Amino acid sequence: MKCIMNKSCVTIFIIVVISLTLSCTKPDSQPVKVGVAGPHSGDLASYGLPSVKAAELVINEINEKGGVLGKKIELLIEDDVCKPELATNTATKLVSQNVHIILGHICSGATKAALGIYKDSKIPAISPSATNPALTQSGDYPNFFRTIASDDAQAKLEVDFALDVLKLKKIAVLHDKGDYGKGLAEFAKSFIEESGRAELVLYEGITPGAVDYSAVVQKIKASGAGAVIYGGYHPEASKIVMLMRKKKMDTILISDDGVKDITFIKVAGEYAEGVYATGPKDVSMNPLAIKANEAHKKTYGSDPGAFFLNAYAAVQAILNAIEKAGSTDYDKVTKALRTEYVETPLGKIRFDEKGDAIGVGFSMFQVKNGKYVEIN
Amino acid sequence: MEYFVQLLLGGLTRGSIYALIALGYTMVYGIIELINFAHGEIYMIGAFTALIVSSVLTLYGFNEFAILVLASLIAVIYSASYGFTVEKIAYKPLRSAPRLSPLISAIGMSIFLQNYVLLAQTSDFLPFPALIPEFNFLKNYEHVFSSSELVIVLTTVIVMTILTLLIKFTKIGKAMRATAQDKKMAMLVGINVNRIISVTFIIGSSLAAIGGILIASHIGQINFNIGFIAGIKAFTAAVLGGIGSIPGAVLGGFVLGWTESFATGYVSSDYEDVFAFALLVLILIFRPAGILSVKCEV
Numbered sequence: 043m044k045c046i047m048n049k050s051c052v053t054i055f056i057i058v059v060i061s062l063t064l065s066c067t068k069p070d071s072q073p074v075k076v077g078v079a080g081p082h083s084g085d086l087a088s089y090g091l092p093s094v095k096a097a098e099l100v101i102n103e104i105n106e107k108g109g110v111l112g113k114k115i116e117l118l119i120e121d122d123v124c125k126p127e128l129a130t131n132t133a134t135k136l137v138s139q140n141v142h143i144i145l146g147h148i149c150s151g152a153t154k155a156a157l158g159i160y161k162d163s164k165i166p167a168i169s170p171s172a173t174n175p176a177l178t179q180s181g182d183y184p185n186f187f188r189t190i191a192s193d194d195a196q197a198k199l200e201v202d203f204a205l206d207v208l209k210l211k212k213i214a215v216l217h218d219k220g221d222y223g224k225g226l227a228e229f230a231k232s233f234i235e236e237s238g239r240a241e242l243v244l245y246e247g248i249t250p251g252a253v254d255y256s257a258v259v260q261k262i263k264a265s266g267a268g269a270v271i272y273g274g275y276h277p278e279a280s281k282i283v284m285l286m287r288k289k290k291m292d293t294i295l296i297s298d299d300g301v302k303d304i305t306f307i308k309v310a311g312e313y314a315e316g317v318y319a320t321g322p323k324d325v326s327m328n329p330l331a332i333k334a335n336e337a338h339k340k341t342y343g344s345d346p347g348a349f350f351l352n353a354y355a356a357v358q359a360i361l362n363a364i365e366k367a368g369s370t371d372y373d374k375v376t377k378a379l380r381t382e383y384v385e386t387p388l389g390k391i392r393f394d395e396k397g398d399a400i401g402v403g404f405s406m407f408q409v410k411n412g413k414y415v416e417i418n
Numbered sequence: 419m420e421y422f423v424q425l426l427l428g429g430l431t432r433g434s435i436y437a438l439i440a441l442g443y444t445m446v447y448g449i450i451e452l453i454n455f456a457h458g459e460i461y462m463i464g465a466f467t468a469l470i471v472s473s474v475l476t477l478y479g480f481n482e483f484a485i486l487v488l489a490s491l492i493a494v495i496y497s498a499s500y501g502f503t504v505e506k507i508a509y510k511p512l513r514s515a516p517r518l519s520p521l522i523s524a525i526g527m528s529i530f531l532q533n534y535v536l537l538a539q540t541s542d543f544l545p546f547p548a549l550i551p552e553f554n555f556l557k558n559y560e561h562v563f564s565s566s567e568l569v570i571v572l573t574t575v576i577v578m579t580i581l582t583l584l585i586k587f588t589k590i591g592k593a594m595r596a597t598a599q600d601k602k603m604a605m606l607v608g609i610n611v612n613r614i615i616s617v618t619f620i621i622g623s624s625l626a627a628i629g630g631i632l633i634a635s636h637i638g639q640i641n642f643n644i645g646f647i648a649g650i651k652a653f654t655a656a657v658l659g660g661i662g663s664i665p666g667a668v669l670g671g672f673v674l675g676w677t678e679s680f681a682t683g684y685v686s687s688d689y690e691d692v693f694a695f696a697l698l699v700l701i702l703i704f705r706p707a708g709i710l711s712v713k714c715e716v
Binding site for chain 2: 309
C-alpha cells in the first residue's frame with residue numbers, strides 16, 4: 043500500500059496504462075484526426091452542438107466499418123463560444139494536436155479568425171454554417187469550404203431568375219431597412235448593376251408596419267419596372283403585392299425566404315398567386331436526410347438541431363475526399379474536395395474553385411393554387 | 419400630373435386613417451389632458467373583434483351587407499366597453515395624482531392589452547376580409563382610387579362633422595366643454611364630470627373601432643401590434659393639428675399623410691419618417707400648440 047503513495051510508482055502505473063491503451067490500436071496506424079470547432083457552450087451552443095452530433099454519428103458509422111484508408115478516425119472537439127478572439131486559441135490548439143482536417147467553425151466571425159491559422163498549417167476547414175460571402179469569394183482562404191449557401195446566394199438567384207428566365211429589362215429593388223432585408227437588397231442591387239443587362243429603376247427602403255404603402259406602389263408603377271425584388275419579411279410583402287394587384291398592376295414580385303412562408307399565402311390569399319420567392323432547397327424527401335435524422339433520433343432521442351444536415355454532409359465530404367485522395371495530404375485532399383462528388387443528405391455535392399458547395403442552397407419557388415411550388 | 423393626383427389621393431387616404439385614430443387622442447386630451455396611449459390598442463381590439471364576428475357570421479351564411487353592419491356594431495360596442503373599463507381601472511383612481519402617473523398607467527395599459535391579445539389570439543398576421551363592398555361607379559377608377567379608400571375618407575369627414583356639431587350644439591357637448599375648461603367648476607354647477615369623462619372615452623373608443631375596421635379591411639391583414647405604429651402616427655397628427663382640437667386632428671392627419679406620400683413619391687421612402695417628423699418639429703417651432711391651436715374647444 044505504501045507503493046501507491048510513491049511518486050515513481052504512480053508514474054510507472056500511468057505508463058503501463060498508456061501502453062495498454064496504445065496496444066489496443068494497431069501499432070503503425072496513426073488515426074485520422076478530425077477537429078470539430080464551434081460554440082459548444084454559451085448563448086450560441088445550439089448552433090454548434092448539432093455539428094458535433096453529426097460528426098459523431100458519421101464517424102462512429104465509418105469506424106464500425108473499419109475507418110477510412112484502414113485507419114480509425116478520431117474526433118477532437120474544441121469550443122470557440124462563437125468568439126473570434128477565442129477561435130484563434132481553439133485553432134492553435136487543434137493545430138498543435140496535429141489535426142488533418144477541420145469541421146467548422148460555426149459563426150462567420152470566428153471562422154474568419156481561425157482560417158488564417160489553418161491556412162498557414164495547411165489544414166482544410168469545412169464549415170456547415172458560416173455564410174459570410176467574403177469567406178469564399180475573397181479568395182483569401184483556399185483551404186476553406188462550406189456546405190451552406192452564402193448570404194448573397196438568394197440575391198444572386200433572384201437576379202439571375204429575373205434576367206435569364208423572366209428576361210426583364212427594368213427591375214425595382216425594395217427592402218425593409220432591416221439587416222436581413224437590406225443586406226439582400228444591396229446584393230441584388232450590385233448583381234443587377236454588374237450584369238449590365240437590366241436597369242435598376244428604383245432602389246428604396248420602406249418602413250415596416252406602416253399603415254399604407256400606396257405612395258411607394260405608385261412609384262413602382264411610374265418607374266415602369268417589370269418586377270420588384272423585395273428584401274424583407276412577409277407582412278410588408280403581402281401588403282405591397284395586394285396593393286399592386288388592387289391598383290391593377292401586374293408587376294412581378296420576387297422575394298426571399300422571409301416571404302416563403304405559409305402565412306404570406308394565407309394573408310395575401312388570391313393576390314399571392316404568381317409571386318416568386320427563394321427558399322432553401324427541399325431535402326426532406328432525400329433518403330439520406332431521412333436516414334440521418336432518424337439516426338440522430340435513435341442515438342440522442344431528439345430531433346436534430348441547426349445545421350445538422352449541413353454538418354453531416356460536411357463530414358461525409360471530408361471522409362470521401364480523404365478516401366479518394368488516398369491520404370491526408372493537404373493538396374490531394376483539397377483537390378479531391380473540388381473534384382469528387384459525394385452523396386449527402388443535401389444531395390450530390392462537390393465544391394467549386396472558391397470553396398462553395400455546388401448543388402447546395404436555394405431554389406426558386408412560385409405560388410400556384412395557394413402553395414409554394416419549386417421551379418426547376 | 420396623374421402621378422401627382424395619385425400621390426395626393428394616396429396621402430389623403432393615409433391622412434384619413436391617421437385622423438380617425440387621432441380624433442380619439444385629441445378628445446381625451448381635450449377633456450382630461452391625458453395622452454391615452456392605450457388608444458391604439460383599442461383600435462387593434464376593434465379590428466380583432468370585427469374579424470372574429472365577421473368570420474362567425476360568414477360561417478352562418480349572412481350576406482355581405484349584414485356582416486359589415488353587424489361586425490361594425492359589435493366591434494364598436496365591444497371596443498367602447500374596453501375604453502370605458504380602461505378609464506375606470508387605469509385613469510380614474512389617478513385623477514388627482516400628478517400628471518405623470520396616469521401617463522405611465524396609460525403606457526402600462528397599452529402594453530397589457532397588446533400582450534393580452536397576443537396571448538388570447540395569436541402572434542401571427544391574420545387575413546382580414548374585404549368588408550367594404552366594391553362600388554360599381556368606381557369600377558373604372560379603381561386603379562386610382564378604390565372603394566375602401568373613398569369610404570375611409572368620407573367616414574373621416576362625416577365623423578369629424580358630427581363630432582364638431584355634437585360638441586357645439588348639444589347639451590352633452592356643452593357639458594364636455596365645461597369639463598374641459600374647469601373640472602371643479604363644472605362639478606359645482608351640477609355636471610356629472612365622471613359621466614362626461616366616461617362618455618368621452620366611449621365616443622373615442624368607438625371611433626377607434628370604426629377606424630380599425632375600415633383600415634384593416636383596406637389593408638387586408640391585422641396582428642396584435644398594428645395599434646402601436648398607427649397610434650404613434652395618429653398621436654403625431656393630433657399634436658401637429660393642435661391637440662384638443664377636433665378639426666385640428668383631421669387637418670393634422672391630412673398634413674402628415676400628404677407629407678409622407680409626397681416625400682415617398684418625389685424623394686425616397688427611406689426618408690418618409692424623416693420628412694414627417696421634420697415637419698412636426700418645424701410646425702411646433704412656429705406654432706407651439708399646433709396648426710389649429712384652440713384653447714378649450716372640446
